[in-house]
Amino acid sequence: MSRSRPAARWLPPATAPEGVVATLAAGLQPDGSRAGQSPLPTAICELLAARGIHSLDSAKRFLRPGLEQIEAPDAIADLARAADRLAEAVRAGEMILVHGDYDVDGICSTTLMTRALRALGARVTPFIPDRLKDGYDLSAAGVAAAERSGARVVLTCDCGTTAVEPARALRAAGIDLIISDHHLPGHALPEAFALVNPRRVDCPSIDKDLAAVGVAYKLALAVTARLQGEARVVHDMLDLVALATIADVAPLRGENRILVRHGLKRLNETTNLGLKSLIRAARLDGKPLTAGRVGFTLAPRLNALGRLRQAIRGVELLLAESESTANAIARECEELNETRQGMDRRILEEALGRIDAMDLDATYGIVLDSTEWHAGVIGIVASRVVERTGRPAMMIAVQDGVGKGSGRSISAFDLHEALQACTDLLVKHGGHRAAAGLTIEPSRIGAFAERFNAVARARLKPEDLVPELRTDLELPLDAADESLERALRHLEPFGVGNPGPVFVARGVRIVGAPRKVGADGLKMQLGTARGAMDGVGCGLAARAGEIKSGDVVDIAYKLDVNEYQGARTLQAVLQDFRRSAP
DSSP, rough: OOOOOOEEEOEEEEEEOOOOHHHHHHHTTTTTTGGGGOOOHHHHHHHHHHTTSSSHHHHHHHHHHHHHGGGGGGGGGTTTHHHHHEEEEHHTOEEEEEEEEHHHHHHHHHHHHHHHHTTTTOEEEEEEOOOOHHSSSHHHHHHHHHHHHOEEEEEEESOTTTOOHHHHHHHHHOOOEEEEEOSSSSSSSOOSSSHHHHHTTTOOSSSSOOOHHHHHHHHHHHHEEEEEEEEHHHTTTHHHHHHHHHHHOOOOHHHHHHHHHHHHHHTOOOOOOHHHHHHTTTTTTTOOOOOOOOOIIIIIHHHHHHHHTTHHHHHHHHHHOSSSHHHHHHHHHHHHHHHHHOOOOOOOOHHHHHHHOTTTTSSEEEEEEEESSSSTHHHHHHHHHHHSSSOOEEEEEETTTTTEEEEEOHHHTTHHHHHHHTTTGGEEEEESSSSSEEEEOGHHHHHHHHHHHHHHHOOOOOOGGOOOOOOOEEEGGOOOOOOHHGGGGGGGBTTTTTTOOEEEEEEEEEEEEEEEETTTEEEEEETTTTTEEEETTTTTTGGGGOOOOOOEEEEEEEEEEEEEEEEEEEEEEEEEEEOOOO
């Protein structure tokens, strides 16, 4: 198997109805009340139209997303009941255990609810289980923690929707369970005082894509309103909402887009001592915090705590009230992230070596396991395996006689449904369409691998295994200038559900010899009317031999600015390339 990314199938943008671009272009230009503003490039209107934004009103809402567009919190099923019970607990001085998950979404959700409830005078104990010892989700460890703390209410954040037995145990102990979550429900719902999850089948809420932190944000607003607290306290934590929503790869459309847009503004000016220390440790201080920088640089450092040590340290970081405490934990995050990166490289190399020996024509769903892998990092490696093979992948770390698995998928394959078809072979599982986790007895891994592949072969066609590259607009490199790059920021934040625009330029001449840069990157010089422009592509190094200086190619690219030693240079970030048709 080639170690390079599989060649992609370029998908053209959707065709907008006639007249839409002209209508948007006319209606979105500055009027007299916005003197000094530059006209919006027509390319921006073409991008909006290609993404299905056809009316002037929807375009204005997209370009200027406001918190007033957020649906009322009580629209989520059971949220009003949950808020009433939490308000009652605060008034009565009852202990509340806030139980989170061990990833960034769980850490930030736990922090947000702990801080919001304490601001209202509540007695709160935050708790996050040990990933390796206690496993995923609300479990016996959470029940024990609630009993030790004397809690009368347990509030979960980013977990609990499938915790049927622990819910029964809490009920038997006389403890009210409030679940706030966003994971897909299983066949049976737990018996809880309230189950606040927009993915419930009976939930009337319009937006089903909220990360757990978005659910927590709405719940905190509702409790604060009931106790006549200051909503500002909750809004001030939109920096946590943005961080967790991006880290959890939630679709950046609808309410998530609004929350992240406003949250990134707060994150760039955060007063949270823990976040400030984390930003400094990641060497991002003074740099604009975009969704990309948050997702690829900041979030992995916080995630490293839950992957390799104790996620509760992340809550302690974000609740820190002294710089010395915050700095110490931020340094811990930095060290753990470096360790995690080394593990990633070693496990990926081993996984790709084993995949080289597979018959990928017969393998549509990949399952790999090892007693030498760390359960905390295999999810990241699974993502890399999917990128390299174009197939759904499940990585399983076997430790102390238990297999802990983490999987990632391709757009055409529902991973959660696939695991449902393997339920009889699993101890438990949970997750989403694109990402999921499981627990399995080691003796059943072989049978699971066969079943998983059989399910994949039944549900996927060969063409589904070819990666798709969705393009947004044909744009010659001569038209890709600094003014357009600045205008593209109106469309941010970019991520899943709102990806950065991919342009296509045809007949581009390579004027500088392609060369490998970094671990697997490719760099070349591309000819434009303004002179040579850098073209850089991650994961394309293995294809360097396909092209040479003087060749003419079609490129799929994103437009970006490279900042180095104070200089800003426009560059084409290559997504793919192929020789131009004669």
